[in-house]
Amino acid sequence: MAEEIKSDIQIAEEWLEWSISDWKKEQNRLRIGKTKTLLNSLRGNISGGEGIRVQVEVFYAWYGQMVDMGVGRGTRSGGQKDNSTMRRVLGKGAGHDRKAKRWYSKGKASMGFQTIRLATLLGEAKAKEAVRKIANSVDHKHVITIK
Template structure:
């Protein structure tokens, strides 16, 4: 029973550290790509680890929605209801419909980092489970010397 509690505690601690490290990676990517107009996106990260009744962990990582649009390179268009020929259209876009002032360019601060960190979390959790499994088996073995020949 204590091994199960130790495993749950170790999983939760690892998940919290992983969330901290992942958010730090996101902020580092935003600084490198100069995504810090107001700093609101960097400050919008909220993270939480929730342990469910069946022993599973749920990680909650949230941030401002417009951060995804920056990652995809979309947005910064016209207001709602502005049509070709309106004053707002000509002021913001050229005759081909392209933005005059802002060029949309995907700045991948989120997608690559999340894919890498998710894979890394899976590796860390499987390593943790393997280590605990080995220690549990070692504790359950008799104290006598066991010789295995191949």
């Protein structure tokens, strides 16, 4: 029995569910946010259709990037290294204690990894579709005549 080939939209919808789930797991693992505002802000949208380019949009609260970089409220991106050095030398009372919590920019939860994962899934689906079209177009009856 031949397996069903999923459409680009179906694949994108499944990928979006997986990706958002992975990002939420990563936020929980890193203990990001006491109010869960960032966690609850994660959502996505898929537009397009068959024969049209599929577009996937991911939305989250803007300060999610600040959490990922370890900056915010008095901490500059360039000053984070200085603050961590001061804290190491002078103790926990010195400098800001913000640390980067890489929930979307590093590892298997990263945007880049997830995008490659989507491209791989879509590529596999297109390859299966091409194989099916070729297999269905080939006449399986072979006649050999020898004189």
